[in-house]
Amino acid sequence: MKQSIRSFLLFLVIALPGANIPSVFADDKVYRWRLAETWGPNFPIFGDTTKNMAKMVEEMSNGRLLIRIDSANRHKSALGIFDFVKNGQYQMGHSASYYWKGKDINTMFFTTLPFGMTTPEQFAWFYYGGGEALMKEVYDKYGILSFPGGNTGNQMGGWFRKEINTLEDLQGLKMRIPGFAGEVLAELGVKPTNIASGELYTALERNTIDALEWVGPSLDLRMGFHKIAPYYYTGWHEPATELQFMVNKKAYESLPADLQAILKIAMKAAAYDMYSQSMHESALNLATIQTEYPNVKIKTFPEPVMQAIKKANDKLLAEFAAKDPMSKKILDSIQAYAKDARAWTNFSDRAYLDSMDD
Amino acid sequence: MKQSIRSFLLFLVIALPGANIPSVFADDKVYRWRLAETWGPNFPIFGDTTKNMAKMVEEMSNGRLLIRIDSANRHKSALGIFDFVKNGQYQMGHSASYYWKGKDINTMFFTTLPFGMTTPEQFAWFYYGGGEALMKEVYDKYGILSFPGGNTGNQMGGWFRKEINTLEDLQGLKMRIPGFAGEVLAELGVKPTNIASGELYTALERNTIDALEWVGPSLDLRMGFHKIAPYYYTGWHEPATELQFMVNKKAYESLPADLQAILKIAMKAAAYDMYSQSMHESALNLATIQTEYPNVKIKTFPEPVMQAIKKANDKLLAEFAAKDPMSKKILDSIQAYAKDARAWTNFSDRAYLDSMDD
Numbered sequence: 001m002k003q004s005i006r007s008f009l010l011f012l013v014i015a016l017p018g019a020n021i022p023s024v025f026a027d028d029k030v031y032r033w034r035l036a037e038t039w040g041p042n043f044p045i046f047g048d049t050t051k052n053m054a055k056m057v058e059e060m061s062n063g064r065l066l067i068r069i070d071s072a073n074r075h076k077s078a079l080g081i082f083d084f085v086k087n088g089q090y091q092m093g094h095s096a097s098y099y100w101k102g103k104d105i106n107t108m109f110f111t112t113l114p115f116g117m118t119t120p121e122q123f124a125w126f127y128y129g130g131g132e133a134l135m136k137e138v139y140d141k142y143g144i145l146s147f148p149g150g151n152t153g154n155q156m157g158g159w160f161r162k163e164i165n166t167l168e169d170l171q172g173l174k175m176r177i178p179g180f181a182g183e184v185l186a187e188l189g190v191k192p193t194n195i196a197s198g199e200l201y202t203a204l205e206r207n208t209i210d211a212l213e214w215v216g217p218s219l220d221l222r223m224g225f226h227k228i229a230p231y232y233y234t235g236w237h238e239p240a241t242e243l244q245f246m247v248n249k250k251a252y253e254s255l256p257a258d259l260q261a262i263l264k265i266a267m268k269a270a271a272y273d274m275y276s277q278s279m280h281e282s283a284l285n286l287a288t289i290q291t292e293y294p295n296v297k298i299k300t301f302p303e304p305v306m307q308a309i310k311k312a313n314d315k316l317l318a319e320f321a322a323k324d325p326m327s328k329k330i331l332d333s334i335q336a337y338a339k340d341a342r343a344w345t346n347f348s349d350r351a352y353l354d355s356m357d358d
Numbered sequence: 359m360k361q362s363i364r365s366f367l368l369f370l371v372i373a374l375p376g377a378n379i380p381s382v383f384a385d386d387k388v389y390r391w392r393l394a395e396t397w398g399p400n401f402p403i404f405g406d407t408t409k410n411m412a413k414m415v416e417e418m419s420n421g422r423l424l425i426r427i428d429s430a431n432r433h434k435s436a437l438g439i440f441d442f443v444k445n446g447q448y449q450m451g452h453s454a455s456y457y458w459k460g461k462d463i464n465t466m467f468f469t470t471l472p473f474g475m476t477t478p479e480q481f482a483w484f485y486y487g488g489g490e491a492l493m494k495e496v497y498d499k500y501g502i503l504s505f506p507g508g509n510t511g512n513q514m515g516g517w518f519r520k521e522i523n524t525l526e527d528l529q530g531l532k533m534r535i536p537g538f539a540g541e542v543l544a545e546l547g548v549k550p551t552n553i554a555s556g557e558l559y560t561a562l563e564r565n566t567i568d569a570l571e572w573v574g575p576s577l578d579l580r581m582g583f584h585k586i587a588p589y590y591y592t593g594w595h596e597p598a599t600e601l602q603f604m605v606n607k608k609a610y611e612s613l614p615a616d617l618q619a620i621l622k623i624a625m626k627a628a629a630y631d632m633y634s635q636s637m638h639e640s641a642l643n644l645a646t647i648q649t650e651y652p653n654v655k656i657k658t659f660p661e662p663v664m665q666a667i668k669k670a671n672d673k674l675l676a677e678f679a680a681k682d683p684m685s686k687k688i689l690d691s692i693q694a695y696a697k698d699a700r701a702w703t704n705f706s707d708r709a710y711l712d713s714m715d716d
Binding site: 056059060061062115118119120121123124126127128129153154156216217234235236239256257258261262265266268269272273275276277279280282283284286287290298300301306337340341342343344345346347348349350351352353354355356 | 414417418419420473476477478479481482484485486487511512514574575592593594597614615616619620623624626627630631633634635637638640641642644645648656658659664695698699700701702703704705706707708709710711712713714
């Protein structure tokens with residue numbers, strides 16, 4: 001049978017009214033979407049997350065929703081993702097919500113906060129404790145749907161060339177620590193700077209900076225910082241960095257319901273998977289660092305330093321809450337949730353970890 | 359157009375060879391599956407997980423894979439799930455792998471182990487560290503595919519009517535603690551018993567037993583144990599209890615590839631979601647217990663007691679490894695993985711939680 005005849009018959013079957021047609025017949029259209037990600041091509045873990053999501057969508061949809069991933073080398077605008085998705089230039093984006101704090105301060109609270117929730121606590125908040133609904137409220141006015149996009153787990157406090165013993169040691173310290181965490185440290189006299197990732201190693205080696213934070217063993221190992229900075233400090237500033245999937249609302253609404261479900265669930269599974277992958281790579285890479293570079297010392301800031309950082313953080317968060325009712329609403333939700341969740345974490349995993357040291 | 363004419367046209371479109379037809383056309387068949395779960399009807403969290411999975415499958419498949427859930431009241435065999443799925447009586451089951459240790463000792467290691475991994479560590483092991491492949495190896499010979507099925511998080515050590523101060527206090531203690539953890543405590547003189555859940559409260563109240571473990575605040579609150587046992591001990595025996603989805607292998611292979619993907623990803627998302635839900639319910643219910651029953655004391659076993667339990671556990675696990683090469687292979691994988699993962703957990707979340715107390 002000629003394809004044209006087949007097409008005509010198919011037209012008759014599908015187009016004429018009054019049908020009792022299985023709903024799959026109406027939705028055989030192939031949707032070709034594009035996703036812009038902040039990361040460069042083949043960036044580990046972060047980039048695996050978008051590939052993982054797109055692959056799940058393709059398999060589950062039987063090829064009816066195909067998502068092409070453009071990395072930063074292609075779209076040339078690592079921090080243009082929000083606008084790409086808002087304008088519909090891309091149907092989807094993968095980035096981190098706190099990058100948009102200059103556009104809307106309330107986007108900042110959906111990534112992580114200094115002294116905030118751990119990853120399991122934060123996933124519970126997003127999916128069961130009202131976090132997703134608050135995120136929807138913030139992003140709605142931009143025509144963007146925002147979803148959790150993968151967690152790095154607790155990020156390390158950074159690589160330091162000198163040990164931090166007192167608050168004095170932070171005075172004038174040049175540190176690559178972008179975003180809100182940098183603002184917190186600035187309160188204590190740190191000079192936060194931002195430097196492109198490709199120049200970080202040299203900047204640290206040549207003392208252009210004294211310290212830097214990146215992610216944690218999962219992504220730090222390949223950067224080589226352990227070769228030139230012997231002090232690796234434990235984290236306080238990003239206890240549960242959650243990346244973000246963004247979807248153009250109109251594009252999402254143009255999908256049939258089954259593809260909407262497939263997309264949402266693939267994003268969720270990929271977000272959870274990234275936390276598992278981060279745990280995995282962190283464990284392996286930490287072991288490598290400790291075996292091959294036994295001179296690296298893992299330290300925690302002394303108590304008075306931590307106290308001062310916490311105080312500066314509380315002050316800045318209180319200022320946000322005072323300035324904007326939506327900020328207050330989100331911070332109130334996070335703080336109330338974190339209080340109950342932390343009590344449970346302390347009696348469960350923390351008590352357990354402590355007892356394993358006996 | 360008459361339905362009969364439509365059907366005939368449809369037949370021409372689909373049945374004639376040489377077609378370039380979108381593959382969705384070949385798979386419009388509706389698969390009606392049944393899942394048997396160990397739990398009673400509307401059992402919280404565990405039962406929510408099967409409903410969550412089935413709902414995701416229905417939405418993503420556009421109704422092409424429908425899974426009816428039979429709870430224990432219907433199939434009348436809470437611990438018959440393995441056989442139901444093996445025999446193909448049910449296409450799917452939801453239970454816990456360690457229930458099958460009487461059939462195959464190697465099924466026991468895929469739920470949790472005393473002093474074993476935490477939930478994030480264990481998810482990383484399953485999905486990135488080789489755990490799933492080992493589970494496949496164990497279940498393959500039964501024609502069953504087994505997948506992670508949802509995590510309770512760290513389970514509490516149980517409700518005790520008297521405080522445990524020394525190893526003497528464990529001598530002759532009658533405790534409801536089934537499975538391997540009961541065997542470990544038996545080494546220290548505890549008399550482990552199993553009692554049906556509906557009779558637990560009365561057994562504890564009437565001193566038929568001195569102590570019991572159930573799950574944790576997420577599921578203990580509704581049981582009311584806090585009203586009659588003032589000591590709530592932190593956990594050691596089930597740090598990351600993972601439930602299990604089982605799928606009859608032949609039934610799985612009879613599904614088209616897209617439905618296989620939908621099923622697998624829905625099971626994974628539901629497994630992860632259960633951990634978030636457990637965190638959520640634990641946090642809320644712990645707050646309720648602490649507010650409404652301030653007399654409840656949360657305690658950790660003293661160090662010498664914990665040491666003795668650990669020693670007994672190590673001894674029994676070494677016996678398993680000596681008896682069966684596959685047991686050794688699985689335990690070696692778990693122990694090597696747990697070592698590296700724990701080092702990371704200690705430097706990340708644990709150091710962070712400790713610093714929050716400063």
